[in-house]
Amino acid sequence: MITTLQATISLFVFIFGMCIGSFLNCVIYRLEQSKSLKGRSFCPHCKHTLSWKDLFPIFSFLLLRGKCRYCRKNISIQYPLAELATGILFVLIFLSASPNWPSGLGFWSFARLCFMFYVSYSMIIIFVYDLKHYLIPDKVLFPAIIITFIYKFFENLAFSHWDLIRNLKLEIGNSASVLNLVLAVVIASGFFFAIWLVSRGKWMGFGDVKLAVLMGLLLGLPNVLLALFLAFLFGAIIGVMLMVFDKKNLKSEIPFGPFLIIGTFIAMLWSPQIINWYFKLFI
Ligand SMILES: [Zn+2]
Structure with a gap:
């Protein structure tokens, strides 16, 4: 309430x-x-x-x-x-x-709030810029990756992993261990790197590979997988809608960055609820 x-x-x-x-x-x-x-x-x-x-x-x-x-x-x-x-x-x-x-309210909840505002600010710029110009600006993405890395590093120093798990209900974002974050980065950006390599940059731009590094660092596992799933889901829905309304055909390009960012925001804000809801479907 x-x-x-x-x-x-x-x-x-x-x-x-x-x-x-x-x-x-x-x-x-x-x-x-x-x-x-x-x-x-x-x-x-x-x-x-x-x-x-x-x-x-x-x-x-x-x-x-x-x-x-x-x-x-x-x-x-x-x-x-x-x-x-x-x-x-x-x-x-x-x-x-x-x-x-x-x-x-303590130091860390305030620090986390400021950090979340900053990352969201960076992602909205990337969203608009990619939508308009089919390009992810490094000038915005690189500082966001570096600051996220520094923030997560200190957060890990400040809390033991077990404390974080107990407090997870009170905190947004993912409070994962360093190993978890590294794995999330490798899986997310590795996935896009493979697509980029196989399609020689035709299906995905290299910007998406770099954006996936930020997503992995920010969300950790399993939340980054949820963000990727949502991005592909929304991408497919919008792609089909554009084809039906004849704005684009199968060969036209749609920037993928905005979908990745929408997926990241949803996973950042509601991943515990979504994951709980999903598992309840089977129990
Ligand atoms: Zn004027």
């Missing part, structure tokens, strides 16, 4: 997430233009510097009816969608990361 306190904090987390989402759109635009992150935001069409009134997540978009205040050209729907998605995702992470908040 959600307490009033949690609901109040969730609202602030939602607003915070939407602000991060707004920043994230800016990062994506500058990655596309290979520009640095410094300087004020501006309209991509007329280059007019945006004022504070134009920078409220979603509300500015709605008030301006999706058009630039200065040149009246359409603002991409990517902007409000990414803001909304980041806001919702941050709330979901907050609620599953801190079920006993504030009594259960």
Whole structure:
């Protein structure tokens, strides 16, 4: 159950997430233009510097009816969608990361929350960028892999494996041992590497191999397998739908990164529930 306190904090987390989402759109635009992150935001069409009134997540978009205040050209729907998605995702992470908040709040639950926000932020950028350009930006993926590695390393130092298993119900993500994480990375990225090798890069890009390294480190076993399964399931459903509606044929490419990221988010947030539900089907 959600307490009033949690609901109040969730609202602030939602607003915070939407602000991060707004920043994230800016990062994506500058990655596309290979520009640095410094300087004020501006309209991509007329280059007019945006004022504070134009920078409220979603509300500015709605008030301006999706058009630039200065040149009246359409603002991409990517902007409000990414803001909304980041806001919702941050709330979901907050609620599953801190079920006993504030009594259960300690250094590690806070560190884990910050880490989860950071990883989600990186994955949303990869999601949007891969969807638009069929490319996973190393500038975002590599730092995410390194920070995940460092975080998991210290988490393992701080807790013995047995403590982690006992606390698993209270914590999101996977609190697996180092060996488990290494195995998860080898299995997940090895799988994509094999596909990449056999198809000579036609069925999967090398970006997916690298993204699978992040997934393995982040989720561990068996959660990474759940994420991969969901990614292929959603990929197949969307692929068939696109063929039925005649947008793509069997030979056209669909970027796979977004599916991997949706699978990762679902596994990150709900893997214990999904795995329990699955096993109950057979008992
Ligand atoms: Zn403009």
